[in-house]
Amino acid sequence: MTNNQNMGRVAGKAAWVTGGGSGIGRATAIALAAEGARVAVTDIDGEKAHKTAVEMRKKGYSTLSFQLDVTDENQWQKGIELVLTEWGQLDILVNNAGISVAQSITDMNLAQWRQVMSVNLDGVFLGTKYGIIGMKRGKGGSIINVSSASGFKAAPGASAYSTSKAGVRLFSKCAALEAAQTEPRIRVNTVLPGGVMTPMWSSMEGWEIWKEQAGTEAELWNKLAENTPLKRFAKPEEIALAILYLASDESQFVTGAELVIDGGFTA
Template sequence: MRLKNKVAFVTGAGSGIGRAISQKLAVEGAYVAVVDVNSSAAEETVTLITNEGRVAKAFRVDVTLKNDLEDVIRLVVDTWGTIDVLVNNAGTDIKGRIQDYDVKNWERIMDLNLKGVFLVTQAVVKQMLKQQSGKIINISSIAGKTGETFTSPYCASKFGIIGFTQSIALELGPKNITANVICPGPVETELIRNSIAGTAKLNNRSYEEELNAKFLSRTPLGRLAKPEDIANAVSFLSSDEANFITGVSLNVCGGMELH
């Protein structure tokens, strides 16, 4: 097992990609802190993990609230002693034309997608510095490398995650802490289904037409990603096999984005 007796802290772990990541890390032997603002969803993830004989515990927290985050991190360290792996996965998207976009929606996306990554990382790094070790994996998007229509705040936040991660990789490398980014393409989750429906409406197309025009026709491997595809990449970057990799943005997108 790649992660035997390691402790992983995964945000947005109550569903979708975050749930798949939590399950994969647990299978690899990690003790998983399943972190989500939705406590019942987090508990569902924990049940799936523990039913397989693995170890996980749910923690409810809003990642935009600094003091609450610090309390939860203390609880995790009190429970398992360390935090070896941080996966910043929590995020959201709200579609809209730039001329009509509500600033409150912009602020919501920036708070969750970018400020949340900063606050969680800042709090967890304090523990990693004590350990003189750690692995940080931030979930961005191929929309963090190339802009997409009707999603300017989301793109801005995901571009920001890449720059933030490159900066902390340089800063924390001498302390034996790595920081990397995973850039998924479209993944079979509720978030992407809602996204496709939203842009289909704005483009006056059917869901199927939008799916093909925006994603499938641009993907050499011809399908959407599965949450497990992202989880497998996270597992690798969390492991000792990735000890000499830092500051990298890894595309997991079936060839949709090539830089």
């Protein structure tokens, strides 16, 4: 254990980050660990979660990793018991795992619609449920659900994604009100990123065609950010810093809030 874990903004806390194998989840896991937390890194791709954890351990951080399908309640039950057995507490849960389907409503099939809802909305429900259950066995804590600016602003071809992320927004407020009535106190907040440079984009159908049309990947990122007032997409680390704030005791009086991080896109 390094000195970083003896002092820091979330020192002594135990955290769990879903979708931690890449993008915002990976950046968040590293940011929390750098500020003193022990971090469980999970992902549908267990190997990616493991690689993130190995990288963190090389820096002296305390971490564990395991495969997690956020739509599987049984895996959540096993996961919470593993974290509590390992560390005896859960103080921070970041429901970050998510997927997107870039399809028009008429081209999308019901299975695709349901898959997005299952991961993006059901997964957040299960994570919040078991996060609250785990935190009640300790001293309370902070749950941060990752929604999206797309939950505010509609876009063609993103109906499933936008609908699921809008659902995360209101669900999180309901959860915040319920959790505020319990002892120990548990806070629930939402971050809503705009465009972020994550692997989710490059995994979307059509990415290679878009890149070819733009000329280079850098030019494609610039084109995608044209409607963002700051004229760029965020780095995952910038979203992770906002999550770190909501995870820390600096935000003790913040619950049911929405922190929009979108470069002015929804202004």
